[in-house]
Amino acid sequence: MKKLINSIDNVENEMIQGLVKAYPSYLKKLDCGNVVVRANKKEGKVALISGGGSGHEPAHAGYVGEGMLDAAVAGAVFTSPTPDQILEGIKAIATDAGVLMVVKNYTGDVMNFEMAGEMAEEEGISVKQVIVNDDVAVQDSLYTVGRRGVAGTVLVHKIAGAMAETGACLDDVQAVAQKVIDNVRTMGAAIAPCTVPASGKPGFDLSEDEMEVGIGIHGEPGTHREKIRPADEVTDLLLDKILSDIDYTDSEVAVMINGAGATPLMELFIINNHVADVLKEKGIKVYETFVGEYMTSIEMQGFSISILKLDDQLKKLLSAKADTPAFKVL
Amino acid sequence: MKKLINSIDNVENEMIQGLVKAYPSYLKKLDCGNVVVRANKKEGKVALISGGGSGHEPAHAGYVGEGMLDAAVAGAVFTSPTPDQILEGIKAIATDAGVLMVVKNYTGDVMNFEMAGEMAEEEGISVKQVIVNDDVAVQDSLYTVGRRGVAGTVLVHKIAGAMAETGACLDDVQAVAQKVIDNVRTMGAAIAPCTVPASGKPGFDLSEDEMEVGIGIHGEPGTHREKIRPADEVTDLLLDKILSDIDYTDSEVAVMINGAGATPLMELFIINNHVADVLKEKGIKVYETFVGEYMTSIEMQGFSISILKLDDQLKKLLSAKADTPAFKVL
Amino acid sequence: MVDNKKIIEILHSIATVIEENNSFLTELDNVIGDGDHGINMARGFTEVEKKMDTLADKDIGAILKSVGMTLVSTVGGASGPLYGTAFMKAGTAIGAKTDMTIDDFIAGLNAAIDGVKMRGHSTTEEKTMLDAMVPALNAMKDTISAGQRDTSLVLSTGVAAAKSGVEHTKDLIATKGRASYLGERSLGHQDPGATSFTLILETICNNL
Amino acid sequence: MVDNKKIIEILHSIATVIEENNSFLTELDNVIGDGDHGINMARGFTEVEKKMDTLADKDIGAILKSVGMTLVSTVGGASGPLYGTAFMKAGTAIGAKTDMTIDDFIAGLNAAIDGVKMRGHSTTEEKTMLDAMVPALNAMKDTISAGQRDTSLVLSTGVAAAKSGVEHTKDLIATKGRASYLGERSLGHQDPGATSFTLILETICNNL
């Protein structure tokens, strides 16, 4: 394991401190652990909290700020934060308008946020949640835990955050967050694994000519493994699955080409070149594109494509002002 | 070589097209090659052009937009663009106020931009240039080509771009660009190399426990090679060199922690955690910090630290509005 | 069966065993999960170790509840709330006793299982820790019904059943937890959580 | 010495040799530069090849100027403007002839060297292509001064001198180009540009 870190035990802590020190006008860290809140609490609006394991930077703490989140809770690398941490975050940001928890659909995250939500409700804070499950690589069925929450989560933050900023009530913010979830689908692929510092070993092995299709953001296996192919063909593989999951015909969409951490922007742009062509050919109109690192997997080499189907409300909220360290809309 | 690309010959071309397709409201590509200009030409101000070899994304095309560049010219990977390409860019953006070329100090870049400038002057366009040379890893002396231009170039774009946007004349824009150059110093280190697609082989070799200190953004060797150390110690190595090159005592600074392409944000934040502490201890006040990928080296694993000494003018221009795909200030 | 002093001793042993099996459990989780189960459990039990001195004089219920709370607030992931809830529910079931019988133990495990099912919305045959816990509980109940009340012997039938439960998880397609994303690709691999539970039960058995 | 048909033939051979030495030159540049010299030169001469048909009837000066312009607009990097300027200046010096003598060749190389020095703000002993070009020119002039005018023979003394020039670059600390960033670490390695010039001169010599 070759990493620019100090000690394995302090990775999460030093990272969060380094982030807050970089953006003190945006962010503040609570004393109780790796909980990041806005430097200036905004009253009179629904407060948004999200979080999950560390290792997905800039998610989620990079999205704390005007027009997006009010708090982000960072667990150990790839491990959901604990209920007491989440509860501290909720208490720090709670307003009379209530708190919305944006949770990625992993058993651990769901259970820990659920416990925190129960504890907050006991303290008289009204808390609602949405569960993001945009990863079409895994099957959604009544008999499984359903799809994973991946990069689409960032679009939920953006749009629900913008809605909250308008002063909308908790039910309405929850509803629009759920609308994003219902309309966004994502799939990824990886050509090289990442290494959780505490484990010291790559999360999976791929030989020099292999890729994992449908990879999860923690390196979880996807739909299958096959020989690596030209970027356009890999892109087609993912797009096919995404576009056949919801009917995008004639719709306007937002596109996110997300880098897994070690994939150069050069490759992400090459991928977008093909995504843009395919969507155009299919008559799907791209309203907005985001290319970059939004929901990473430490230093995994790979990418994901997210496509969000938009209506007028979502378009307006997507284009609303956002001012956070990692996501800005002027 | 494991990369998400299609054909080696089309890397630069597909990348630039993918970029322009992602941000059509910001960018337009000229027909004559990989030259990117603002979607809407801005008249009545000094026009800024920069460029260089590809492989440094989002530099430079990602910085084309309001408050920064008017054009960016992309050569082959790690190879300066040619004079005719640069000339097309100059002609596309030239206004009566003239054109400033922001050139990184590499023999190739300097000569190609120089030739383009001469050609543009012959066509009656007034052109000036600045040469960015912020890399303290290499010696600056009368008998060498001097220091390399690296991540500090982005701060030159930002500040000179903001100055141009105020309507300042060519001499004044050139002067403030030069002021940034005189006051910014950078140094980097790498723990793993990158591979130029056309070469197919890593640009250098490092054993599992080695790092290259003072690495160039094309993988050029730095000051020396040694055993990898904890992040804080690597950071100290670089900071020592930077801080002893200009007198930063009691000054306010901007800090840029730049990822080389494959270094996870997690590690960049850990590095900033220490940079912030050291500067604080030395009484140097951080006015603004930028952590992310600004001037990459394809998928190199490493980072650089840039420190720009500010005065009131530079502070104001640094904080001025910028709206480009890769750099936004609200 | 055991008093509160012994409980503390057993918890120390569990912490040691978890630490020793950190890589093993992580390795198992690498295959069908995200490669952190050992790390998570070790992080939790290291914290439990640190709190142990302050618990020495407490009753068994209080000790177990405190262990549960520590696990909830330090483990994270799926196993944190699950093991945390399990220990807390067991503590509540056993109550303010300083000495417990094999029946108390059975009642505690029963409550722990209910807690895991409730928190995890899960049941057996889903390739989770329940596939070791439930067979272990049933085997011990059967042993007791058959008239055996020697704690070591009862426990050892539980351990044996947990171990076959772990083996059985190899034949199951996961439908809960992270391994469920794998679908059929989860076949052939044993569940990390079922494995860690079995290690814990075995440690209890060995320390009686 | 050679007519414009022969020049075209020689340029084809140069293009082939450059392509054959693409990896070799790139490898040399990897050590003390950025690992693209062979790639750059090959990209340029591939374009030159493409334009060759349209040049067949032109005079030697026009052919060389066109090659120079093609190199300037396709090679990029440091070698693009330098080799481009070199060919353009040589073309200007030789002028609108369809046949050239050894004196024309010497005049052309002389102008090329001046062009490189002007464009590169460089001179000999800086570990660049000039450290092969200048010794080659001097050796050929000496041979001619000594009364030899057989073109093959004159050229071969130039090639020999260029080759020792390349060897000599190993003893030089680079002060121009990318290798200069290395300071003393550039010692012991031969300069890619000096090497590519020598390959070109050798190809001309072999094709006479």
Ligand SMILES: Nc1ncnc2c1ncn2[C@@H]1O[C@H](COP(=O)(O)OP(=O)(O)O)[C@@H](O)[C@H]1O
């Ligand atoms: N819904 C559930 N019910 C019961 N046990 C579960 C459930 N989900 C996961 N588990 C158990 O948790 C274990 C994984 O724990 P761990 O790796 O620590 O957490 P995570 O999956 O969040 O990384 C699985 O091996 C399984 O035994």
Ligand SMILES: Nc1ncnc2c1ncn2[C@@H]1O[C@H](COP(=O)(O)OP(=O)(O)O)[C@@H](O)[C@H]1O
């Ligand atoms: N100022 C200069 N004068 C003469 N030759 C130079 C100069 N700078 C560089 N060169 C030559 O250019 C060669 C490098 O060319 P190349 O690798 O194609 O360009 P780059 O250095 O831009 O990548 C060097 O080996 C050297 O011979």
Ligand SMILES: [Mg+2]
């Ligand atoms: Mg986990």
Ligand SMILES: [Mg+2]
């Ligand atoms: Mg080059």
Ligand SMILES: [Mg+2]
């Ligand atoms: Mg796990």
Ligand SMILES: [Mg+2]
């Ligand atoms: Mg080179």
